[in-house]
Amino acid sequence: MAELFQNLASTTLSGSIDNVITSIGVASAMGFTTGNFRILVDSEIMLVTGVSGTTFTVVRAQEGTSVTAHNSGATVAHVLTAGALDAHDQNDLAGYDLYANKPAAGTPGRIFLPSDGLFIERDNGSTWEKFGPIWPMIPPQSANFPTWVNQGTSTCIDNKGAVYLQAANSSNEQIRARLQAYPTPPFTVDMAFVVHVFPYSSPSMTAGLCIRDSVSGKFQCYGVGNTDLHIRGYNYSSATAASGGVTGWPGSGDNHQLEQNLIWVRYYDNGSNRVISISADGVTWQQMVSNSVTDYLTPNQIGFFANGLAGYYSSFPVDTGITVLHWSQH
Amino acid sequence: MTERFSNNAVTILSAAITTTTATSCTVTDATSFPTAGTFRVKIDAEILIVTAVSGSTFTITRGAEGTTAATHASGASVIHLLTKGGMEARVANRFISDIYANKPAAGVKGRLFLPSDGLFLEYDDGAAWHQYGPYRRLKAPPQTGWIWVNQGDATVTYTGSTVVLEEPTVGNTSPNIRALVRPLSVSGATTITAAFTWNGIASDTPCMGFCARDVGGTADGHFACWGIRIQGSGTCWWLHYKYYSSATTTESVPGIDGRQFWPQRLCWVRQELAGVNKRFWWSADGVNWIKLDDVSMTNYSTPSQFGIFIDPMNNAQKVSLSLVHWEEV
Numbered sequence: 302m303a304e305l306f307q308n309l310a311s312t313t314l315s316g317s318i319d320n321v322i323t324s325i326g327v328a329s330a331m332g333f334t335t336g337n338f339r340i341l342v343d344s345e346i347m348l349v350t351g352v353s354g355t356t357f358t359v360v361r362a363q364e365g366t367s368v369t370a371h372n373s374g375a376t377v378a379h380v381l382t383a384g385a386l387d388a389h390d391q392n393d394l395a396g397y398d399l400y401a402n403k404p405a406a407g408t409p410g411r412i413f414l415p416s417d418g419l420f421i422e423r424d425n426g427s428t429w430e431k432f433g434p435i436w437p438m439i440p441p442q443s444a445n446f447p448t449w450v451n452q453g454t455s456t457c458i459d460n461k462g463a464v465y466l467q468a469a470n471s472s473n474e475q476i477r478a479r480l481q482a483y484p485t486p487p488f489t490v491d492m493a494f495v496v497h498v499f500p501y502s503s504p505s506m507t508a509g510l511c512i513r514d515s516v517s518g519k520f521q522c523y524g525v526g527n528t529d530l531h532i533r534g535y536n537y538s539s540a541t542a543a544s545g546g547v548t549g550w551p552g553s554g555d556n557h558q559l560e561q562n563l564i565w566v567r568y569y570d571n572g573s574n575r576v577i578s579i580s581a582d583g584v585t586w587q588q589m590v591s592n593s594v595t596d597y598l599t600p601n602q603i604g605f606f607a608n609g610l611a612g613y614y615s616s617f618p619v620d621t622g623i624t625v626l627h628w629s630q631h
Numbered sequence: 632m633t634e635r636f637s638n639n640a641v642t643i644l645s646a647a648i649t650t651t652t653a654t655s656c657t658v659t660d661a662t663s664f665p666t667a668g669t670f671r672v673k674i675d676a677e678i679l680i681v682t683a684v685s686g687s688t689f690t691i692t693r694g695a696e697g698t699t700a701a702t703h704a705s706g707a708s709v710i711h712l713l714t715k716g717g718m719e720a721r722v723a724n725r726f727i728s729d730i731y732a733n734k735p736a737a738g739v740k741g742r743l744f745l746p747s748d749g750l751f752l753e754y755d756d757g758a759a760w761h762q763y764g765p766y767r768r769l770k771a772p773p774q775t776g777w778i779w780v781n782q783g784d785a786t787v788t789y790t791g792s793t794v795v796l797e798e799p800t801v802g803n804t805s806p807n808i809r810a811l812v813r814p815l816s817v818s819g820a821t822t823i824t825a826a827f828t829w830n831g832i833a834s835d836t837p838c839m840g841f842c843a844r845d846v847g848g849t850a851d852g853h854f855a856c857w858g859i860r861i862q863g864s865g866t867c868w869w870l871h872y873k874y875y876s877s878a879t880t881t882e883s884v885p886g887i888d889g890r891q892f893w894p895q896r897l898c899w900v901r902q903e904l905a906g907v908n909k910r911f912w913w914s915a916d917g918v919n920w921i922k923l924d925d926v927s928m929t930n931y932s933t934p935s936q937f938g939i940f941i942d943p944m945n946n947a948q949k950v951s952l953s954l955v956h957w958e959e960v
């Protein structure tokens with residue numbers, strides 16, 4: 302509950318209290334607030350968590366003070382304490398919780414950060430004003446994807462909290478990937494990324510999420526590809542050889558062109574099927590395919606990639622980059 | 632440093648403060664005072680900021696909040712106070728902005744961190760930082776000091792936080808760069824970073840973007856332009872590198888004059904002036920950059936003015952660009 306303050310609130314105990322009781326009677330509750338607030342009785346600070354008539358529900362001996370008995374008639378003064386300031390600043394200025402638990406508006410100046418998206422909100426005193434879109438993200442760290450495949454002169458760095466992979470350009474298909482061990486199903490991975498690319502050549506895939514079988518060297522890739530920058534799902538028999546669209550993917554590997562800065566891919570392995578979905582907002586997902594977990598390959602690695610071919614033009618070769626902003630396994 | 636408070640913290644000086652410049656003092660009992668961060672005390676009529684506590688010795692900043700540093704006798708009261716400055720410092724430390732590398736460790740619940748160079752706004756829940764993104768600090772472009780080249784009937788609107796360039800006439804048939812340029816504002820700057828977005832865009836090459844102009848250099852009046860357009864059919868986007876020998880005359884660029892690109896909510900571009908070379912970079916997120924070219928400073932032209940342009944040639948609709956970020960470093 303929010304920490305509240307009120308000026309000049311003071312009363313007296315209507316009866317004596319021992320050093321255990323958590324419900325105390327006061328002569329008058331007039332002038333006091335009803336939320337969490339602090340009172341000083343003799344030398345003991347108490348936290349009041351509820352007011353009913355002239356009865357306060359209290360938590361005793363706050364902020365390092367000692368619990369003691371108090372006489373009837375002792376002064377009960379509402380005080381601004383260090384603990385109240387801390388509680389106020391820590392809990393009441395910037396709230397962080399599920400969207401469904403957002404408190405009612407009415408305290409101007411507060412900020413609310415939903416742990417499940419899609420807006421930062423500010424309480425203007427009567428309604429919450431939304432600012433967005435902005436997403437709660439779990440940025441990956443490069444160390445969590447320890448394995449390079451086909452690095453060449455590519456780089457992968459942690460930059461400002463997110464991972465950036467820059468694939469060295471090449472005149473051939475070059476899936477350059479960073480991978481981790483494939484988790485035990487069932488699991489879901491949500492990934493959000495932006496692509497830095499000047500497509501000139503026609504790579505089957507440009508950048509995105511991939512799974513791999515380290516025994517056969519096969520990849521299956523989901524993300525964007527082709528010169529027209531389609532959302533795609535594509536198989537690669539190796540890092541340098543595309544071999545066709547993923548089984549059942551709409552348009553034999555192509556889906557629509559998604560003109561988004563931020564691209565969301567969801568990979569779900571339920572133990573028997575792989576379900577791949579795409580989203581433009583990270584909230585509403587569009588299922589692309591649901592295939593057997595053994596479709597094309599049996600993966601033992603998962604990660605992200607960019608293709609060195611994407612930005613290649615003979616007299617003007619440019620690298621292709623992917624910033625992975627979000628990698629959430631659940 | 633975090634501003635701290637504690638309740639009922641009162642003691643006395645165990646030794647006199649004999650000068651107005653002393654930076655430490657000793658007290659008889661420091662147990663009820665905060666032990667970390669900074670806090671304020673009042674001795675006689677002077678407010679002091681305590682910046683460190685070691686046993687019963689306080690490290691102090693004198694004469695805070697408009698009070699006058701004075702000498703104080705042994706036995707003078709040392710009272711921990713909630714002051715105006717303390718409250719302000721507490722607020723200032725709550726929502727923090729700094730470079731990402733200086734992000735403090737999590738541990739103060741309710742703080743926000745807004746990196747000046749990063750990708751995420753972060754919330755401290757007392758144990759860990761939680762990221763929200765993508766987020767990028769924008770530096771509003773200057774609202775004065777721009778120079779028109781070939782303005783025609785184009786207009787500019789300075790909104791305070793953006794610069795909006797607009798060509799109202801539809802159906803132009805020849806190249807007409809409407810450019811707003813400026814010399815470097817920051818003396819000795821070696822990189823210019825800009826971000827722009829479009830309110831209306833057309834199909835000719837290029838339609839709008841960043842330009843570098845030669846004024847009195849090796850090719851007076853020439854422009855080198857990095858810009859974007861939509862393809863004629865509107866199904867994809869192109870980035871163009873194009874030379875203009877004047878605002879109305881295009882020249883092809885050897886090697887490259889057009890590439891498809893991934894449309895971005897914001898187009899991030901960067902011109903680097905690296906001694907004998909000039910380089911052009913672009914980014915999809917404003918943080919990670921890809922180098923597009925790296926040529927001699929005098930290649931084609933020697934730029935001394937930089938800015939934005941729109942070229943309304945073959946525009947079937949109004950063409951408009953919003954510059955949302957401009958930074959010279």
